[in-house]
Amino acid sequence: MFTFRxxxxxxxxxxxxxxxxxxxLAQVDAQAVEDAxxxxxxxxxxxxxxxxxxxxxxxxxxSLVKRVCEPxxxxxxxxxxxxxxxxxxxxxxxxxxEELDDDKPRSSPVKFMGPNGxxxxxxxxxxxxxxxxxxxxxIVSEPQxxxxxxxVKAREEYExxxxxxxxxxxxxxxxxxxxxxxxxxxxxxxxxxxxxxxHWLVLADTNGDLLPPxxxxxxxxVLNDAQQxxxxxxxxxxxxxxxxxxxxxxxxxxxxx
Amino acid sequence: MKNIIQMIALCxxxxxxxxxxxxxxxxxxxxxxxxxQGNANxxxxxxxxxxxxELEITRIAQTVSLxxxxxxxxxxxxxxxxxxxxxxxxxxxxxxxSMGEQWEQNRINEAxxxxxxxxxxxxxxLFGSDSLLQKVVATxxxxxxxxxMRKETERxxxxxxxxxxxxFLAGMGRQIPMTSTQRSKLxxxxxxxxxxxxxxxxxxxxxxxxRLSEVxxxxxxxxxxxxxxKAIDQSTQQGKAMKAMLEQRGLLNEKP
Numbered sequence: 001m002f003t004f005r006x007x008x009x010x011x012x013x014x015x016x017x018x019x020x021x022x023x024x025l026a027q028v029d030a031q032a033v034e035d036a037x038x039x040x041x042x043x044x045x046x047x048x049x050x051x052x053x054x055x056x057x058x059x060x061x062x063s064l065v066k067r068v069c070e071p072x073x074x075x076x077x078x079x080x081x082x083x084x085x086x087x088x089x090x091x092x093x094x095x096x097x098e099e100l101d102d103d104k105p106r107s108s109p110v111k112f113m114g115p116n117g118x119x120x121x122x123x124x125x126x127x128x129x130x131x132x133x134x135x136x137x138x139i140v141s142e143p144q145x146x147x148x149x150x151x152v153k154a155r156e157e158y159e160x161x162x163x164x165x166x167x168x169x170x171x172x173x174x175x176x177x178x179x180x181x182x183x184x185x186x187x188x189x190x191x192x193x194x195x196x197x198x199h200w201l202v203l204a205d206t207n208g209d210l211l212p213p214x215x216x217x218x219x220x221x222v223l224n225d226a227q228q229x230x231x232x233x234x235x236x237x238x239x240x241x242x243x244x245x246x247x248x249x250x251x252x253x254x255x256x257x
Numbered sequence: 258m259k260n261i262i263q264m265i266a267l268c269x270x271x272x273x274x275x276x277x278x279x280x281x282x283x284x285x286x287x288x289x290x291x292x293x294q295g296n297a298n299x300x301x302x303x304x305x306x307x308x309x310x311e312l313e314i315t316r317i318a319q320t321v322s323l324x325x326x327x328x329x330x331x332x333x334x335x336x337x338x339x340x341x342x343x344x345x346x347x348x349x350x351x352x353x354x355s356m357g358e359q360w361e362q363n364r365i366n367e368a369x370x371x372x373x374x375x376x377x378x379x380x381x382x383l384f385g386s387d388s389l390l391q392k393v394v395a396t397x398x399x400x401x402x403x404x405x406m407r408k409e410t411e412r413x414x415x416x417x418x419x420x421x422x423x424x425f426l427a428g429m430g431r432q433i434p435m436t437s438t439q440r441s442k443l444x445x446x447x448x449x450x451x452x453x454x455x456x457x458x459x460x461x462x463x464x465x466x467x468r469l470s471e472v473x474x475x476x477x478x479x480x481x482x483x484x485x486x487k488a489i490d491q492s493t494q495q496g497k498a499m500k501a502m503l504e505q506r507g508l509l510n511e512k513p
Binding site for chain 2: 056057060061063064066067068125151154155158159161162163165166169172173174175176177178179181198199202205206226227229230233249250251252253
């Protein structure tokens, strides 16, 4: 439902950037949009509670959009409206109370904990960014969208490189790498590591005996015998990070309340 | 109950002793857990420390080639550091046991203060520059080997600084929207302030936050808009508030 709404609203706003308001409004078959929205509306939309703790993340992303794409007021209004819909649909990344049953295996492992102990089943930062990219495309112009994608790509590279450097640093601190091993592991992680996020690694970085559950195939083959022994003495635990455990800086722009 | 006592001791901010605390009892197990923290007991802590000797020797051997005799001498020195540490633990335990069983609030704090230096020593690692191990390293390796090790340590310090700054700013970018140009410039400016990093990674984030607060405002104010500057100011205020704590832990020394 929300995807359709983004497209519908986006097309509407794109028109407005290219034409006058009156001309564009004439092109919109409002009834058709409304009908299609109704068809894709999930039955339990009103019952599920959108997770509030994701709102600051969405607001930060909207503020980035504002700075990078420099949308006009009408575009920004539509982007915020679409983001609001996207937020409502984010119930799927938080384990719902009725799904909590200790005897039942989880469909997806818990990746983060919300501030009130919510089990978050996907990386919320990634989700917010993916949603933003989807909703933005039909609303802004091509050059605006290109600016945004270029900017988020640079951010993704910065975060990923930082995370990989942190992995190497953690492994080095606990297993004493040679310069060659550091380079090899860095290379392997660059080409093969998926879903690597600084948030998961920071706890292991500050705890001497803790090693995050990194996939063995990405680093164990480069270890010598002494390092294999050291590895066996470490605790390899998946400590689930809390979303707000780094302490929040309040950014003053509240697009979503 | 133990957790509650620990929290009170950690905060050290209770003004009046609550009635329940006047009758509280803390035992030697609680005292040990203050020192050994993540380790289940003294034996586990000892085993972890023995692994750390191996880690130190492996680290040195990665840079310079060591003979079996050299390795043995380093191992002995490392065990000497562990023994010295446990001697201090025993002394503190004896002091704790001599404190009796009346646990008023100020006495709980007093007991906790006995444990804190040992806890910090353990977390920081027993094989730092003042350790027997490092002293023996200095007399065991040749001058050439020593120079190689110095260069390697310097290189690693630089990598640690870069990692610390980037982790901090990547996290900050999740709370303050920043363009890549802004992020790159801020990375460069904070890196210039990172004259030291210290050994204890538990405080690295606070250290970077403090170093950010030291970057002259004029160097970046034109790069950010008002809302961004306001948020960055929150972060620098948090950083400034860390100064006393960082000084106390010797993390603001200007040595690299």
